[in-house]
Amino acid sequence: MRKRSLLFIGIFVIVGFALSACQGAAPNISDAWARPAVEGNNSAAYFIIANKSLNSDTLLNASADIARAVEIHETMVTNEGMGANEQMQMVPQDSAKIAALRKTEFKPGGLHVMLIDIQQDLNIGDTFPLTLNFEKAGEITINVPVQSP
Numbered sequence: 001m002r003k004r005s006l007l008f009i010g011i012f013v014i015v016g017f018a019l020s021a022c023q024g025a026a027p028n029i030s031d032a033w034a035r036p037a038v039e040g041n042n043s044a045a046y047f048i049i050a051n052k053s054l055n056s057d058t059l060l061n062a063s064a065d066i067a068r069a070v071e072i073h074e075t076m077v078t079n080e081g082m083g084a085n086e087q088m089q090m091v092p093q094d095s096a097k098i099a100a101l102r103k104t105e106f107k108p109g110g111l112h113v114m115l116i117d118i119q120q121d122l123n124i125g126d127t128f129p130l131t132l133n134f135e136k137a138g139e140i141t142i143n144v145p146v147q148s149p
Contacts, residue, residue, distance in 0.1 A: 025052045026137045027098060032130070033147040034115065037122045043067075045113040045130055045144050049104045058135040059096040064144075066128045068117035072096050075109050090114070098134070108149065122146045 028050040037043035045064075051057060062070045072093040077086050088109075096111055098104050106112050113130065122128070126146040133139050 026140060027051045027053070027057065027134065029132065029140060029142045032142050032144045034122060034128070034130075034144045035149055036124055036146050037115070037118045039118055039121050041118055043115040043118055043122055044073075044108070045115060046106045046108065047142065047144075048106070049098050049132075051098045051100055051102055051104070053136075054100050055136065056100045057098045057137055059098060060133045060135055061095070062113045062133065063131045064115060064128060066119055066122070067115040068119065069114075070130075071114045071116065072111070073114045074111050095135075124148055 030048050032047035034045040035043045073090045078089050127143045130144045131141045
């Protein structure tokens with residue numbers, strides 16, 4: 001009986017440590033890429049955020065030295081009628097919710113980070129740093145390769 005109690009306590013302690021480690025885990029950012037662009041034009045950055053934490057987080061904003069402005073956008077369909085009258089529109093977002101234990105994909109036709117007024121040409125093969133600012137996880141800087149869409 002005593003061995004069973006000690007085993008139960010040991011398992012409880014290990015599970016407790018594992019859960020507490022997951023609660024504060026920084027999100028994993030993968031599959032980052034950006035569209036090529038000519039200086040003065042706009043581009044967009046895409047990536048996947050895997051939130052391994054038991055807590056949701058919020059992407060508050062992003063920044064990059066290669067652009068005059070960086071904004072979170074979401075592409076949405078406007079319903080000004082049906083069928084041929086539907087239009088795609090990029091809508092600036094104040095932030096983006098990142099659900100606990102989920103992946104959030106920033107992709108063409110969905111959430112993305114707009115790079116407005118590029119300050120240098122972005123050619124295929126180039127890379128640049130992009131800093132993502134999260135409410136809980138803080139700042140995470142990733143290197144974004146420029147690729148063909």
